[in-house]
Each structure stands twice: as C-alpha cells, then as structure tokens.
Amino acid sequence: MNDFNIKLLTPNDWALYKSVRLESLLDSPDSFGSTYEQESALSDADWQSRLDLKARGLDAMPLVAQRGGRAVGLAWGVIHAPDVATAHIYQMWVLPAVRGEGIAKALLHEMTAWALGRKCDQIALAVTTSNAAAVRLYQSSGFIAIDQPTPLRNGSVLMVQPMALNLHSVVESTI
Template identity: 70%
Template sequence: MQQVPYMKNFNIKVLAPENWALYKSVRLESLRDSPDSFGATYEQESALSDSDWQARLDLSARGLVAFPLVAEQGGRAVGLAWGVIHATEVETAHIYQMWVSPAARGKGIAKALLDEIKTWAIDKECDCLALDVTTSNEAAVCLYRSSGFMAMGPPVPLRRDSFLMMQPMEMALHSVAESTF
C-alpha cells in the first residue's frame, strides 16, 4: 500500500488487492454509519463473499482505472474514497464511496481524500471530477461546494423508491485559458 503522510496525524493509503479485508471493514462501517449517503446498502454489501471483496480491489482483472483510498489515523481506518474513470467517459473521474468516520470528521480528512483524487485525475488527464451527494447531507454539500464542485442538473433519487435525493456535482479540473493553449 502506497502511503501519503499528512501533518494532521493521519495517512492516506492506496488500497491494493491484499488490503481487501481492510477495505471490507471500512466500507461496511461506512454503510452502517451513513446508510443515507450511498446507493448500496449494508445489507447488500455484507452479503458479499470474501472473494467478492478481493475481486473489487483486483483492478487489472476488472479492467478498471480506479484509485481506491483509505485514510488511517492511529492505526485505524477512518476514511474511504474511490476515484474511478469509466471507459465510456475517460474525460471524467468519478468519486464514489466517500466517507469519514464521525470521530474523525472536521480534521481535514475528507478534503485530503478529495485532493488526492483530484491530483490523480489531473495526472490521468481528466477534464472534470463528478460525484453525487445526498441533498440532506449539508456538511458534505458544503465540503464539495467549498472545494469547487457545482450542482449539475436536477437531484435524482438515491435508490429506487427512495424519498432521499442525490445532487450530481462536477468540478472542472482545467480552466478555459489552460485548455486554449
């Protein structure tokens, strides 16, 4: 696992296939803690086999361009985020599974995860970052807005038959001036 140290007493690591148990643990914790923030549910993902979890991090076998990150503090996983570039839309990097544990919120971890994915997306020559945020999650909406994301289109349901809504958001990675030269 590649490790990036931060001054605020946490590290961000890139998850490798051998880190599947750590990934499983933090992903399930995120779904338990924040069930209204994700399209997937704890019930769906807790039913996955260990080989399913291993396969998720085997990016080359899946033909997936992705950047799965975990934030650790004091030897414990406290944050998660994935950057993903879909083959059908290589100009956009998507952010999925963004979460920080309640005890670690407000310490710059979410911003650091966003910054790591932004840097990765720029290195991959993407033009923008995209994500969906549950509209009732005011802290996340504020974080994304203050980071440069803008609402794109109308909100959509979080899940089929859900009253919760997600707002698609995007951030341009290059200014118009940069793209004309």
C-alpha cells in the same frame, strides 16, 4: 494537524476495505446507493475481486485514510471507459469522530491529483441533498451542482445532487 495517512488499497487490503466499507454503510446509510444489507452478503472473494483492478480492467483509485492503524476515511475514484474525460468519486466517507479535521479534503486532494494525472477534464460525484456538511465540503472545494437531483435508490425519498469540479479551473488557480 495531519496525524493521518492516505493509503492506496491493493488486493491484499481486501479485509481492511471490507471493514471500513461496511462501517461506512452502517454509519451513513443515507449517503450511498448501496446498502449494508447488500454488501455484507458479499463473499470474501467478492471483496478481494473489487480491489483487483487489473483483472477487472478498471482505472480506479481506492483510498483509505488511516490514523494510528485504524481506517477513518474511504474514497474511490473511477474513470469509466469510454468517457475518460471524467473521473467519478464514490464511497466518500469519514468516521464521524474525526470529521472536520481535513481528512475529506485530503482525500479530495488525492482524487484531484489522480484525475489531473489521468488528463481528465472534470470530477463528478453525487451527494445526498440532506447531507448539508457534505454539500458544503464539495462546494468549498469548487464542485458545482449539475443536472437535477435524482432519487438515492429506486423508491427512495432521499435525493442526490450530481456535482462536478472543472479541473481546468483547478489548474488555472494553481498557476
């Protein structure tokens, strides 16, 4: 049942973004390159600036999933110039109480549609290898492992596996 909605974050949503991002870092500290300690030290102006995509010259799609007015999921899509053929997914997270309810798949669907609309060839991400549920989600969505795992952060024993989704296969499977 889709009793959630997905919203594109704007600069006016900086407080919502700050809240869900910090919650994600507290809940899943081994899933992100950044840490709660690093990001909780940011000023409100820093949070506002992150969502001011035009001022930053950034082609990005920051999304939040909400249920009953509460943020229950987060994902960022970013296309880094000059490699405009690849869209990247960062900050993917779903509140533990609602995992398995299709929110992550809905966020991935929105990212895929966005990347296709930008004429990207692929979507890339990195997933912590010990997060079996996330690895299964990405594999079931068509992502395949590329390259070798690398440390999550400098000095970390946790590894992340780079993965990619070939968007040409997505288009062909819908024809």
